[in-house]
Amino acid sequence: MPARGVFIYLQGAEPIVEFLKGQLETTPTDCVAVDREMGTSVPGVFAVGDPLGLHVKQALMAADHGVMAAMAVSK
Numbered sequence: 001m002p003a004r005g006v007f008i009y010l011q012g013a014e015p016i017v018e019f020l021k022g023q024l025e026t027t028p029t030d031c032v033a034v035d036r037e038m039g040t041s042v043p044g045v046f047a048v049g050d051p052l053g054l055h056v057k058q059a060l061m062a063a064d065h066g067v068m069a070a071m072a073v074s075k
Contacts, residue, residue, distance in 0.1 A: 032052055
């Protein structure tokens, strides 16, 4: 399904990312793997916030990651 953006629901302390398995590279803890610019293993697809599985689960971190991804997209 074509999409311009996706928001992932966070249930408890774990992001729901099962629908991504096999489409994006994940970490050993089943979180989305990204590079320094928040790019995933699929060119043009970026991930930010809770799906990264970082220990800090805050909107501030997601906003920071979003800015990093937006800067990468503009390149």
